[in-house]
Amino acid sequence: MDDDQTIVIADSDNNRIVEWKSGARSGEVLAGGNGRGNKTDQLNEPTDMIVDEETDSLIICDSRNRRVWVKDATEGIVVAGGRGPGDALTQLSRPQAVFVDNLDTIYVTDEANHRVIRWCKGATHGDVIVGQDQKEKNELNAPNDFSFDRHGNLYVSSNWNHAVLRFSIETR
Numbered sequence: 001m002d003d004d005q006t007i008v009i010a011d012s013d014n015n016r017i018v019e020w021k022s023g024a025r026s027g028e029v030l031a032g033g034n035g036r037g038n039k040t041d042q043l044n045e046p047t048d049m050i051v052d053e054e055t056d057s058l059i060i061c062d063s064r065n066r067r068v069w070v071k072d073a074t075e076g077i078v079v080a081g082g083r084g085p086g087d088a089l090t091q092l093s094r095p096q097a098v099f100v101d102n103l104d105t106i107y108v109t110d111e112a113n114h115r116v117i118r119w120c121k122g123a124t125h126g127d128v129i130v131g132q133d134q135k136e137k138n139e140l141n142a143p144n145d146f147s148f149d150r151h152g153n154l155y156v157s158s159n160w161n162h163a164v165l166r167f168s169i170e171t172r
Helices: none
Strands: 007-011 016-020 028-032 046-052 057-062 067-071 076-081 095-100 106-110 115-119 127-131 143-148 153-158 163-168
Touching: 007 046, 007 057, 016 046, 028 046, 028 057, 057 095, 067 095, 076 106, 076 115, 106 143, 115 143, 127 153, 127 163
Parallel strands: 046 095, 095 143
Antiparallel strands: 007 016, 016 028, 046 057, 057 067, 067 076, 095 106, 106 115, 115 127, 143 153, 153 163
């Protein structure tokens, strides 16, 4: 919720991102809402998003399309994944949560690949920071959300393990 009491939600069942202003009787569709699909004006079960007020854009975790894309005022651009199913470093499988740091690095929980992966700005592939491709195989089991603390630690909700795990990504 922002200072104006506006909330933006990922409406997964209706394949859209909706903004609700305080006191409004209905919301305004900001992205998607054009039926389930994989075109740049369509979403397929969006699960998370970030409103970037500096660039007036949305960073959307589009789960069933296996992608993260940025939608500005005119179009959507895939910035991570979107290359079909699989576990290659160019692919995502059921991304659930997204975070962007101050260097514009995009972090994503990749649920079906059991990992957290990051894309540096302009990268064509991601780097696994915790999970399936690391030494500690199977440390994550369907990660679905995450958060960073001020010390650089990463906390990941490992859904099927029923646990929240802490990682120091500075050493990875």
